[in-house]
Amino acid sequence: MKRLALFLFAVALAAAPAEERAKPKPKPAAKAASIKVPEGARRVDHNTWEHTDSSGKRWLYRETPFGVTRMDEKDKREPVRKDAQGAIAKVEDAxxxxxxxxxxxxxxxxxxxxxxxxNEEEQTAWNKSRKEKD
Incomplete structure (x- = not known):
């Protein structure tokens, strides 16, 4: 019986919460200055604006899910043309x-x-390959 009481006492001591130290709170991360679309910017499409700053440099502002981004106009990517994307390379009549x-x-x-x-794309590719063979 004494052993059982001693055992339960030891378990209770082990299960008791330790002294909690006062943990220093981490400092909040410094917020980056948020970019905003300037007044007088010309809207290019539903999420893109174009603006020329006071030094004459042209900027594109694009609204993303993470906020507004600014990029140099030279970095603007041209949209991928549909005919270049996934064009059928080989057609074989079987x-x-x-x-x-x-x-x-x-x-x-x-x-x-x-x-x-x-479909229309396949029909066009098939007609084109037949004309090339003739």
């Missing part, structure tokens, strides 16, 4: 079906479709 191939990020992407089920 009887009732047509085989297509286009380059992909992990190697060529190949697929087959019946001639009666071709």
């Amino acid at each position: 009887g009732d079906t047509v085989r297509f191939e286009r380059p992909g990020p992990f190697g060529p992407y190949r697929w087959e479709k019946k001639k009666s089920e071709l």
Whole structure:
């Protein structure tokens, strides 16, 4: 019985919370100056503005989910043209079906479709390949 009481006493001591030290609170991170679209900026599209500053430098301001960003106009990316993106590279007639191939990020992407089920892009590529063979 004494052993049981001694054991329970030891467990209670071990389970008791230790003295809590006063932890210094971490300093909040310094906030970066938020960028705002200047007065008189010309709206280019739904989330982009163009502005020329007092020194004559042209800036693009773009609204992102993380706030407004500012970039030099020279850094502006041109939108990717749809015809250059994912253009069908090879077309091969296989009887009732047509085989297509286009380059992909992990190697060529190949697929087959019946001639009666071709979409507009596939039909155009197939017609173009037939004209080249003639």
